[in-house]
Amino acid sequence: MAARARAPFALPLALASALLGCATTSYERDLALATAAVSAGDASLDRAADSLAARVETLPPGAPEKALLLLELGSLELRRGDLTAAAARLEVADPLLDVVDLTKDPEGELSSWLFADAARPYRAPAYEKLMVNLLGMASRAATRDWRGALVEARRFAVVMRYLRDVEGLDAGGLERLAQALSAAVHEAAGRDGEARRLSVEARGETFDPKAPPAALPAEGGQGELVVVVLSGVLPRRVAQRVPVEEAARRARSPGTAKSLRQQGVSELDLVTLAGASGATEPVVTLDGAPAALLRADVEAL
Known part of the structure; x- marks a missing residue:
């Protein structure tokens, strides 16, 4: 079936998949198999996901690393194509995440969050919180769970509005990508008015509710195609143990x-980044012709 060119739905969506994590020693140990599996390829993913799932089941409800391991597990399940399971993991992890406010914390309080501390809950940077909702929306949409996808779309919009209006965050391509996918979800759920608004805003244009809808081509065997591409693995956080004096000096x-x-x-575990593992540039073709990608480079946020 040919894809009908109606923005933004004819634009495949590309985003960087991230193994989201903090950097305690126990966390690194729990994640070692998953990290190796992603680097090695699909053959090891099932074993890594099963091992990580078993580890998550042993953690008490208030364990600081539980939210992070759920996110890692959801990422693995996305990677191996188990979208229903991935969506469920992300949904459980979402309310466990705190988002650190980098603009208002006093210096001393902020410095304490530069270091991994196994006694504290993980506090996520803003883009990770947004990615959870975006990937949850994509997973629900791919399984035709429109109700669940609408919930994730709303969560993304609420968090994005707060981070943009209160914290001054510019999420750039990540926000436009979410708007494009959300437009497709709203249209599939029969909410055409909201779908029109999101479609226009995803293109970086101002929506005029009084403007008539764009004319659609005759049906004639055509349809809409939405493609979500996960590409690459972000640099993961690792722990570097340093004396508290050195940690405080670096944090000023x-x-x-x-x-x-x-x-x-x-001593404290100073959070540092290990190198990214050779991301490739995704390519999508329709009827043999390359298609433009609406890209969200999460690593650049």
Whole structure:
């Protein structure tokens, strides 16, 4: 079936899949098999996902790393094409995530979040929170769960509005990609008015509710095609153990070291990034012709 060219639905959607994580030593150990599986290819994904799922089941409800391991597991299940399971993992992890406010924390408080601490809940950077809702929406849509996809679309919109209006975050391509996918979801659910608005805004244009809808070509065996491409693995966080004085120096917060020493803490796991693993440029063709991609480069956020 030929794809009907009606923006944004004829634009395949490309985004970078991320193994989302913090950097405690136990977290690295739990994730080692999953990281190796992603690097090795599809043959090891089932074993890695099963191992990680078993590990998640052993964690108590309040375990600090549980949200992160659920996200990692959801990422693995997306990778192996188990979209229903992936959507369920992401939905469970979503409310467990706190989003750190980088614009308002005083220096001493902010510096404490630069380091992995196994006693604290993980606090996600804003783009990770948005990615959870975006991938959840894509997973629900791919399984024709329009109700669930609409819920994820609304969650993305609410979080995005807060981060943009209150925190000043410019999510760029990530927001436009979500709007494009959300437009497709709303249209499939019969909400044509909202689909029109999202479609226009995804193209970077201002929506005029009084403007008449664009004329559609005659049906004649044509249909709409939405393609979501997951490409690449972001640099993962790893732990580098350093004395609290060195950690405080790097964070430009000397008072933090004294306070931690008084609490009996002598070392912290400094969060650093391991190198990305050879991302490739995704290519999508329709009837043999390359199609333009609406791209969200998460690594650049």
